[in-house]
Amino acid sequence: MVNMAAPSNAENRTSDCTNLETATVLSSRCSDVHICICLLCGLPGSGKTSLLRTLLYPSKDTSEEMQQRLAQFMIVGIEYDAIVPWRTVDSRYALDKEDKGNGKWKHDRGQVVTATEVLLQHICHNGLSEISLQTKPEGLLVDVWQQFLQVLELFNAERQNIRNQIVLIVDDNMYFRSMRYEYYKLARKYGTGFCQIYLQCSCEKAAERNKNRQGINQVSDEVILKMSEKLEPPDQEKHYWESNSITIRAEDSIDIDRILTMIQSAILNPVHCLEKADTEEIKKSRIECSTSLLHQADLILRKCVATKMAEFKSCMKPEQLKERSQHVLKAKEQILCKLKEGRIPILLSEELDITNASQNPDNELFTFIENVFLEELSQS
Structure with missing residues (x-):
């Protein structure tokens, strides 16, 4: 398993499909490898990174049957806070309304989306062959690329354990729906599976957990409160593309079986770019x-x-x-x-x-x- 430390429904179904031919080629090149993009979203301290660690490194208490299920997937953890480590805590959480449209969060998160696409492109074009990218892709900052290079090394080492099911788990707060939609568009472009896990947590519980964090991983109670007011949880009824989502409450134990079942379903039912809408x-x-x-x-x-x-x-x-x-x-x-x-x-x-x-x-x-x-x- 790899840890990457480092308008309307009808119109949305057809946007980004203007170059259908390219999308089809990309999807066909991924045919030998099945990919799922899985997003973790929730407040700081809601348990996203802990969940990622559980999936990456199962404890000794994990049943043999569950370990075998996990072993079917190559899990790649994409942690926003690790990829963009040089940002201050305040700039990582752009919560003012005037900053939503074009603030720092959009640029920084765009870097993580770009890094994710770099990995997707490689897998779709080259399968599980070794990644040997020597130059920084256009659009990625040097700092981000240096973090991403570590992932390439981990990917190259892990790829020896051949599995054709790859799960890219993106660990970020994703409090605005538009943040998550960027990854859905990647899934549509490359014909991969897509799913979301919402870690539902009260401000009080998140703040309590946050106090146990150290350094830049700790945020202020004010940030948690503001984010809770603006957080847009997955809504399966209003947004068709969020239909493959589950909610895990802070007080509930992690049901790995339920998560893997959703991921498997997403892999078997990848997002398709429709050629023609009604x-x-x-x-x-x-x-x-x-x-x-x-x-x-x-x-x-x-x-x-x-x-x-x-x-x-x-x-x-x-x-x-x-x-x-x-x-x-x-x-x-x-x-x-x-x-x-x-x-x-x-x-x-x-x-x-x-x-x-x-x-x-x-x-x-x-x-x-x-x-x-x-x-x-x-x-x-």
Whole structure:
């Protein structure tokens, strides 16, 4: 086993498939080796790394039958905190709403996604042959590449124990769904299995476990609390690609059999890049998405108007207030009109849930509409 220390459903099914021919070639090259990408997600201290260690290094108490089941897989552990070790604790956990779209977390985690793809590419092109990459792939930082080189050595040593089932277990908090979706896209691109394990843990329990950590592995209680407020657990009903997920509660013992059964199922049912999606389904989905977005935008704008009017009331005379209220309402209507006509480009995370965006000021759509509203007021 190897430890790597170091828009809508219909549209999502077809995005990243523009070069279907390439995707098909990649998938066919993986035909002799069956791969599964398994994500661990949860709060710091929820037990992700402990679970990874259990799968990598079974204890002496593990039954012989379970050890034999584990031996069927080559397990590769991909630990985010070990691959990106030079970052400070604060920069590893970007929890402010303004940092979600393009902050440090996106860049750093992009490095881990890139490193994972490097390994996927090698396996798909060369099977279990020795990795002898001498130069740093484009896009990877030197620090990350140095950590990754250690994994290549471990992979080369472990590959002697020939097994054609490889499980890449990614150990990270993955608190935003969009973080996990990047790995689903890799699974779709390379035709691998995909599954998720959510380690459900209360803030109190996570904080208690966190106190036993040392150095950079320890985070503040504030980070745990903020992350718990923003964490987006796998939702099988709303997001089709998260259907192969299980939840393990902190108070429950680890059921290795259940985990391996899910992984085996994911390997037997790899993600496929659909050649052609149903046109009517896509059209219907787009209409539903557009209607929902406009509805939420309207509700958000109403809240923005109410907030702004409350500010004006505290410092304006009645005659001034009437004039300003007309100005604010006009800005609201202009924004809605522009949204309906497509004159305002909406650049949001691919897997953003906007169902109740108006009720959550930290939602990416809420922040976006709020900024558009303030900009419209300043220009009119």
